[in-house]
Amino acid sequence: MDSKYGGSSQEGVVVLMVPFPSQGHLNQLLHLSCIISAQGVAVHYLSTATHSRQARRRVQGWDQVAISNIVFHEYSSLSFRCPPPDPYASIRFPSHLQPLFEASLHLRKPVAELLRKLSATSRRVVIIHDSMMGSVVQDFVEFPNAESYTFHSVSAFSILFFLWEKKGRPFSIDSEILEILPSLEGCFTPEFGRFMAKQHQYKKLNSGEIYNTSRVIENHFFELLTKPEISKKRQWAMGPFNPVILINNITEEEEEEEEEESNSSRHKCLKWLDMQASNSVMFVSFGTTTSLSDEEIGELAVGLEKSEVKFLWVLRNADRGDAFTEEDKGTMEKLPSGFEERNQENGLILVRDWAPQLEILGHPATGGFLSHCGWNSCMESISMGVPIAAWPMHSDQPRNAALITKILKIGVAVKEWGPAGSVRSSNCGVERALRKLMVSEEGEEVRKRAAELGAAVRTAVAEGGAAQMELESFISHINR
Known part of the structure; x- marks a missing residue:
């Protein structure tokens, strides 16, 4: 101690x-x-x-x-x-x-x-x-x-x-x-x-x-x-x-001379996001306490591919009691055959890797967040003005998802929490939810509300x- x-x-x-x-x-x-x-x-x-x-x-x-x-x-x-x-x-x-x-x-x-x-x-x-x-x-x-x-x-x-x-x-x-x-x-x-x-x-x-x-x-x-x-x-x-304002640890005067060193320390996904258009990327992550089944991984992969929306997907198992122990292998093998090759221009997949979520959500290229709706993730997304595609899994997540999609109206549902709790009913699915959020007129209104609420939250901490x-x-x- x-x-x-x-x-x-x-x-x-x-x-x-x-x-x-x-x-x-x-x-x-x-x-x-x-x-x-x-x-x-x-x-x-x-x-x-x-x-x-x-x-x-x-x-x-x-x-x-x-x-x-x-x-x-x-x-x-x-x-x-x-x-x-x-x-x-x-x-x-x-x-x-x-x-x-x-x-x-x-x-x-x-x-x-x-x-x-x-x-x-x-x-x-x-x-x-x-x-x-x-x-x-x-x-x-x-x-x-x-x-x-x-x-x-x-x-x-x-x-x-x-x-x-x-x-x-x-x-x-x-x-x-x-x-x-x-x-x-x-x-x-x-x-x-x-x-x-x-x-x-x-x-x-x-x-x-x-x-x-x-x-x-x-x-x-x-x-x-x-x-x-x-x-x-x-x-x-x-x-x-x-x-709500991320620290780069360098002053404006030092920025040019330290740019190379700063870039070398940035996570590779942020460098990939730098090359994407503003608000064009769907960030996909189910947090640190959810492991997806083979069927869920397949459903996500097919939906992402059919939506034609650019994506950054953190595909990892849930944390263990000691998060530094080696995770199970084979996560990538659960993806549909040829998925990576077909989508190498459209998406980036991080496997068995913890990603800097707050920095991803704060990046200008990130336009949406397909999330389990853990409250930490919700607050980070809200504070950065990023709308949510909600797929709750357990704990408080179903109620957070209801708050996000039906009360605040800054997101859309991918999956609804079924009447029997553990039985989830299909709502609009991955493809339709992503298209709805990222490219539709209705989605434009959702994105506008998310941006406005994010601005209000940032004003509140000032x-x-x-x-x-x-x-x-x-x-x-x-x-x-």
Whole structure:
């Protein structure tokens, strides 16, 4: 573990981040760490050595100074064995990671030890923990100068209806919204459902809740979250956590002399995007927790080819418990015969490779995102003004997809979440969805709304904007 406990802090306040060891969760809290650190507050980030390394290697958009200001505490003592992901499971939730999730609860003792040291040298210790790590941080109640805040990694829309249903539908909601609300059936395995319920029991100990969303995106649903029937604690919508202006780490004066060196370090897919027309490329990625079946890969390939839309496809298996272990071979062999050769001018396929998603979405050539609709991906796409072709797989994704396509109307559905949850009904399919989004008049309206919402989100994080005001409110609160 890192031996540093000090560092500059604002009036003796330090923040301890405790993320859940899954990429979308790790990433969001590392982004938030950079944001809070930039406010002059000392930030500590605690995870296993493997997952801390994973988060740091994959974070994008921040300069190195922002990352170096965070104190990382890394533990390597967790023991778990995860089976390979199963793309044919009846429930597509990444159940292969359940051993990791259970093992992560053993971080309780290291967290308590670190809290003891931080509380002895700080006026106040503020714990921001993933909602799935409630039991891990529970010992903060032993320290009179410590308080905790729960971070929800999902949309306000998703958590609102989860809580609303759990609390017995305590107030009325517009019937038009309820009609398009997907069922949670088939979204989670029973094992994870029990895990989640256990962690949510510790919410009663917290002093408030934090969301990676923006009032300009979800104000109506965020306001419903603040109703006393749902929660009587303070809520902050400080998103997007990801940078909306990406950092190149070179000044304008240095740009010419460092251009060659900078280009050599850029991912190959960004160099390929440089050669494509503006808004012409469909980015295809199903995130870090989904492995596609042979049939799904075939369906995607045929749809991409028939649509004649240029594409950048990240074709990889889901992360394992240790994302640095070698993935299964043979992913490329699942593509239809001759697909690569026929599409070498029209597309780029990245196999078994993690791609810089935020930079891809921020590239001028990217005109759409065929996505599973994980909330991290949704927020990155929204903040970059990129419309979404939605194909949800599990967890909160079906409800995020409904928010994107039917409420915000900044995307189109590739697949609808079926009435039986795990059974997905065909909607318009890959080819029709891509053509609809990229080349139709209806798609033009969708793309226009996505661009306008992206601009509004970027304004919200600027000085005087809604997100900036939420951040200032939170910083003022913890420094009270």
